Amino acid sequence: MENLNPGAKNQIRELVMRERTMALxxxxxxxxxxxxxxxxxxTDEGQMITSLVQGAALCSLPAHALA
Known part of the structure; x- marks a missing residue:
């Protein structure tokens, strides 16, 4: 997994979840x-948010994201 600080991971998760609420x-x-x-x-560890540019896993996706 990409070595990001916890603040960056939280920002990515917030963006992903905000987009989920707006998508139909x-x-x-x-x-x-x-x-x-x-x-x-x-992945074996669950769903991960990945970078398309680097192809690397950035952080885990919250379990409630697809609910």
């Missing part, structure tokens, strides 16, 4: 995230 579907949400350079990837 999971598909639209993932499309919106691509515009910011992020993606959601399923």
């Amino acid at each position: 579907s999971e598909r639209e949400w993932k499309h919106r995230l691509r515009g910011y350079g992020y993606a959601i990837m399923d």
